[in-house]
Amino acid sequence: MEPRRWGVRAALTCAGLLWMALSATTGWAQTFRGTILGTVTDVSGGAVAGAVVTVHNTETGTDRTAETTADGGYLVPELPIGTYDVAIEKEGFQKSVTTAVKVTVAAERRVDVALKPGEVRQQVVVSGETIPQIETTTNTLGGTLTQEDVKDLPINGRDYTKLIFLNPGVAGSPDQITDSPGSFGEFSMNGARGRSNNYLLDGTDMNDGYRNDPAINQGGVFATPSAILPIDAVSDMRVLSNFEPEYGRNAGAVVNIVTKSGTNDYHGDVFEYFRNDALGARNYFDVAPAPKAPFHNNQFGGSLGGPLVKDKTFFFLDYEGQRESVGVVTLACVPTQAQIAAAKTALGPAVTPVGLALLSFWPSNPASYIPGVTSNNAGCFDGSGNSVPDYTAIAPSFNNLSSFIGKIDHYFNQSNNISGRYFFGDSTQQFPLALNATGGELPGFDTVTPTRVQLVSLSYVHVVSPTQVNELRFGWNRFAEGFFPQDARFDPSTIGLCNVPQGSASCHSSGLPILLLSPTPTGATAFFAQPGATSGDPRSRVDTNTQVLDNFSWKIHKHDLKFGAEFRRTSIQQHFDKYSRGRLSFPRLEDLLTATPLKGFSYSGNTLRHTYENGYGLYVQDSFHVIPRVTLNYGLRWDFYGIVAERGHLFSNFDTTTGALVRVGPGGLSNLYKPDYRNFAPRVGIAWDVLGKGKTVIRAGFGMFYDAFSQDMFLGHLPYPTFYAPGPAYNNIGPNPVQQALFVGGPITPGVPVYGTPSCGTDEGGSFHECDIFGFDRNIKTPYMENYNVNIQQQISKEVTLQVGYVGSQGHRLFRFFDINQPSQAQITAADCPSGIATCATTGAIQDFGVPRPYGNPAGAFYIFQENSKGKSNYNSLQISLRVNKYHGLTSAVNYVWSRSLDNSSDGEDFVVNAAQPQDSNNPNAEYAPSNFNMKNRFTWITSYELSVAGGDWHRLKKGWGLDSTVTIQSGQPFTLNYNGEDDYSGGGDIFDRPDVVGPIVYNYHDPANFLQLSSFAMPCTITAAAQASPSGWASDCVPGTRHYGNLGRNALQGPPFRQWDLAIYKTTTITERLKLQLRAEFFNLLNHPNFSSPLLPAFIADPSSNISQTCGCGFHAVGNREVGNGAYHIVATGDVGIGNPFLGGGGPRGIQIAAKFSF
CATH class of the missing domain: 2.60.40.1120 (Carboxypeptidase-like, regulatory domain)
Known part of the structure; x- marks a missing residue:
């Protein structure tokens, strides 16, 4: 069909839908x-x-x-x-x-x-x-937690997002290892991606449009929530899937949270929860006599609700504060006193004041500072390829936050009422965010993260007639967050370091650059611990969302009709000064003392961007009561998510027809990508009350669900091969683009800039990939999912219900990205064998990073990434739920899910390697494998039990006891073994390739130090005779013409399982008729079962330049004409540490929390 004809048809269809809605007083739901x-x-x-x-x-x-x-x-x-x-x-x-x-x-x-x-x-x-206790009229899947569940269940950190994981069909994301969305309470629902969920608070948007994560309880530094929704303010929470047309925006789940309201009786509470390291077990990896990581957490607050005017106006207020302090144990390699003294003696008067000042940023390491470790002249590098830390410190970190919520409900009369709610959350966090090679891991260089979250919701309900009801709703939220280095107030010019590019107005700058220091001569690849800036700081963003929406309900005979419309505007303001403070590398201690770096670089340019997007939605639906026992739900939804644009016309795109980088705006492209108006989503479901008694219901349904764009794809993309092209907003074009300045050479001289003029073309090592391009497929489409299910629910007794069902889904046109400038295998082989394959085995030469690229190096680019909508997924599951409601004081829910989720990409970005980018962009179909969030078996069990005790002499003491419990047992999740930037073994240049499998894969789930035997994996090439005698582990060992992409599949490996039992015991005592005191003790991981994190950024071989926290220091050895792995791959963290939220995250050692609450 011609685009023009389709556009006319789409416009007419939309107009028809809009007319239907307007004819009944325009409506929208959710x-x-x-x-x-x-x-x-x-x-x-x-x-x-x-x-x-x-x-x-x-x-x-x-x-x-x-x-x-x-x-x-x-x-x-x-x-x-x-x-x-x-x-x-x-x-x-x-x-x-x-x-x-x-x-x-x-x-x-x-x-x-x-x-x-x-x-x-x-x-x-x-x-x-x-x-009847079961729904007989809808086919919506999910689960509901009432305010009793929310306030009584043991919730580590009082974080509501943990409750989501108690619902059937929910699986966590294994990429919870950085400050990426995977750490922010992400979850997958019935095969949807972790960033495809819609969070609602009192019916309005609670989403962060930058990442498509919740604005409240989103992680700040790592997975530590930066603003929390007060648990005592939550009335109900429901997680919905396969929802009706009234819900839109995303294809995954709807997290629908309702806050409490005031009533005709005054009610409220005051509480405090306390926990510290003395009340908990030692972490599995904190082995005595090493120090135990200190921890202290207080959460406190209160609520008050009641009438302002009886039967008319009601208020509710709630405050919750958190004061968390954590000691993060740092193990590192630092220069020994003997090494320093020897270098000073050798240099004599050549030691400079700048060199001494730089050395002072490494802490000293007195002998036996770590029990059992003695410093020596070799320090922590013993020459065997292994390293043992010779320095330890406990870096004080904290999270101080306050959250407030206020709500007013007013009833004018039976036909009109209005409700308004305001949320305010404010926090300051300080935690290490170095992530090894991206910044310093020594104390004094943490990341400080201030966050402020505000949400407003207004709702007006008007009863038009006994069969017609209209609601008008307005929502506004603002998420503001920054990441700033702890040493931001330090000016390097005060020690003689002019840490700016040539042409700068002055030498003044903010914070120390990253300092790399090797303990061995030039050419070595091992480094001491790095002081200096975290490379991603400073950066900040403000995300603002505005909604206007309306819904209308109309009862006409057997039809329950709803119509709706919505407008949403999302805008982002961001600056991202990555590597703005630079990096300097010193090959020897002597070079540091003389202030003579070998190389270095910094980035500069305008990083301020303002993006925005306007979205629209329409829907119509009907619940048709065919006969009293059968209800048919059907409807149609249409969404247009708008086109993301940049206010200053700073977007650009790569034109594949001309091979040029082109700006979006006047004189260039009209839009970054073409609009997609075809997002029509039909949905249908049926509910059959088999016997007409409301106790046996069979349901089935099918629906299409479209997914909104997240704006980090334009502003903060994380392609693993390079961090220098974070999206089409930062390509090397336009006024004052972000470019690299290289170290000018020679000793550092006070008052003289250490970096040259910013430009594009080569990095500090001479590689041609520092001004890479990130573009968009101009024909990119809106992703969507098809969900389908059939289930039966049986009310066994008044208190017990059982549900068994099949739930499946398929994802289409999902976001992912390719390197469209990647060479083909034939080009790689030709570069390896310039004189032809026949003579290659003896005369060829490895042309590392020298393979011709399809588009060459336009605008100084090596990689040319392109976001597209070529992802797909498939999910199938068996879901069983048994629920008991108030049976002799017992309320319980047992859920079991067997599932299999497959896809060729699990996100639009690479938060873990190969999540979005294929190993081989010329063969993307080879990536079809288990999803990142695939979880074969998952079992959860929720229990609340009020003990009934007979009266007697000790009646007050015996009465009021109860316990609450959650049990979670689940299979391990997939992960991918890769080279993690070691070398370009395949020749394609993306350096995140996978190895060959040459033997049976052997796991040891009970021994994290020997989790995975590496002898089953080999470098993907045949090695030379010289390498067989003395393997180096580098691509230069490969026989030219034999390099290829490894045959290990994406996500072919499985991480450790997870088992945890949390228990709360409480005693409620009635003090007066209305005043009660509850004392609680909560035990997280009661049995202290060790839960190991999914492997952290798994590297196949050790990177000699990495720090001691590298998870494998094993290298290679030769077996015949192959180089295979040595030893075993290590897991180095428990689950809570792995997601970046020690103690309060899931999977940590046993922790005990005590609490007291007065309520009335």
Whole structure:
């Protein structure tokens, strides 16, 4: 179809949808309230029309009325979460009252009534506990946690995102190892990607549009939440999947959270939770006599709610603060006193003041500072390729945050009410963010992260008639966060280091550059610990989201109709001064003392960017009650996510037809990519009440779900081969582009800039890849998923329900990226064998990084990455849930999921290697493998038990005891073994290739020091005779013409399993009629079972230039004409440390927390 004809058709279709919505008072949904509906009949089963239905909120005293239609049906939507009495009246019949009907978030409670003949003044009262406990009208999947679950379950760090993982179909992300979104509470729901979830707070956007992660409880430094949603402010939380057309924005799950409201009674609490290292076990890797990492955490706060005007106006306030301090143990190699003295003696008067000042940034290492380790002239490098740290320190780190939430609800009358809520979160964090080669890991060079999060939500509900309800909603949120170096106030010019490029106005700068120092002569690749800046600092961003939305519900006979529309604007302001403070490399201690670097570089240019995106959504849906036992849900949603643009026209794209880098804006491209208007998403589901008693329901459904763009793909991309092209906003074009300046050479002279003029072309080592390009496929499409399921739910008794079902999904047009400038295998072989393959084995020469590239080196680029929509996925699962509700004080939920998730890319970015970029961009289909979040088996068990104790002499002491528990058991998740930048073994230049498998893969899940035997893996080439005699582990050992991409598949390996039992024991004592005191003790990982992290940035071989925290120091040895791995791959962290949230993250050693709470 021609684009113009399609555009006209799309416009007409959208106009039609909009007309339908406007004709009923424009509407949009994503409801955060609940619904009561049902059918009213007489005793013979005939429909009773015109009956008046009054729904009374027992907590606020407010009422809503509706009227039954000709088929006897009624619908009362947009009800605030709470407990209701449902009264139904009709002349000639006795009045029916159903009491204590619980309404939860985004759920429908069915109250069917058969009226008995009689006078209205006669009344039949039935308890809501007798009505069916299962939904018989929808096919939405997921789980609900009530305020009792939220406030009572043991939650490490009081982090609501941990509750999400208790739902069926949820799997965690294994890439929780850096300050990437994988550390921020990401989760996969039924095969969707971890950044495909939509977070709602009171029905409005709680998303960070930069990463598509939650704005509240998102990690600041690593996975430590920078702002927390007060747990005591949460009324209900529901995680939805396979949702109806009223929900949009993302293809994964909807996390729908509703905050508490005030009632006619004043209620509130004051609490404090305390935990420290003395109350917990030692970390598995903190082996005595090494120091135990100190830890101290206080979480405190309170809430207050009640009436401002009885039955009319209500308020609720909540505050929670956290004061966390952590001692991060640093093990490092530093110059010994003997080494320093020997160098000074050899140099004599050649030692310079600048050199001495630079040396002072390495701490000294007195002998036996680490028990059992004695310093010597060799220090921690003994010449065998192994290293033992000779310095230890405990770096003080902290997280101080405060969060406040306030809410007002006002009821003008039965037909009109308004609700407003404001959230404010503020924090300052300081943690190490060095990540080895990207910055210094010594104390004094932490990252300081201030964060401020604000959210506003307004909702106005108007009852148009007994069968029509309209809601208008407004949402605004702002997420502001910065990453700044701890030593930002230090000016290197004060020690004679003019750490700026030539042409700078002055020598003044902020913070020390990264200092690399080798203990061995020129050419060595081992380094001491690095002082200086974390390479990614400073950077900051402000993310602002604005929403206007509206929904309209209309009951017409057997049809429950909804119409909707939405407008959303997301804008980002960011600066990203990566490597702005530079890096200097010294090959010897003597060179440091004379202030004579071997090489160095820094980056400079304008990094301030302002991006924005305007999105629109429309939908229509119907819940058609075909017969009383069958409900058909169907509808259509359309979304247009807009085109991301940059306010100053600083986007650019690579034109594959001309081979040139082109700006977006006046005189260039009109847009970075073409708009996609075809995002129509039909959804259909059926619910069949098999016996008509509301106790056996069979459901099935299918739907299409489109996924929004995250703006970090344009501003903060993380391709692993290079960090210098973080997106199309930073390509080497336009005014004042970001470019590299190289060290000018010679000794450092006070007042003289150490870097030359910024330019593009080569890096400090001479490689041609420092002004790389990141572009977008101009024809990129909006990703979408197809979800389908069939399940049966059975109410076994009044308290027990069982659900068994199949859930599947397929992802289409998912984001990923290729290196479109990667050479083919034929080009690689030709470069290896310039005189032809016949003579290659004896005369060829490795042309490392010298292979001709398809587009050459335009604009100084080596890599040319292109984001595209060529990803795909497939998910299949069996899901079983058993729920017990208040059976003799016991409430419990048991979930088991068997699943398999496959894809060819698990994210649009490489937060772990090969998540988005294939090993071989010319063969992307070879990446189809288990998803990063694939989890074959997962079992969770939630239990809350109120012990019932008989009275007696010690009644007050024996009464009020209870326990809460969560158990999680799950399979290990996949990971990929790769070279991690060791060398260009394949010849393709992307240096993150995988090895060949040459033997059986052997794991040892009980011994992290010998987790994976490396003798099963080999360098992907045949090695020369010289290498067979003395293997070096470098690509130069390869016989020319034999290099290739390794045959180890993506995600072919499996990490360790996870098992954890958390338990809380409490005692509630009634002090007065309304005042209660609860004392709690919570045990995280009660059995102290060691849970090991998924492997951290797994490197196949040791990088000699890496630091001692490198997970493998094994190297290669020759077996015949192959070089295979030595020894075993190590796991070096427990789960909490692996995700960057020690103690408060999941998977750590046993921790004990005590708490006290006064409530009234």
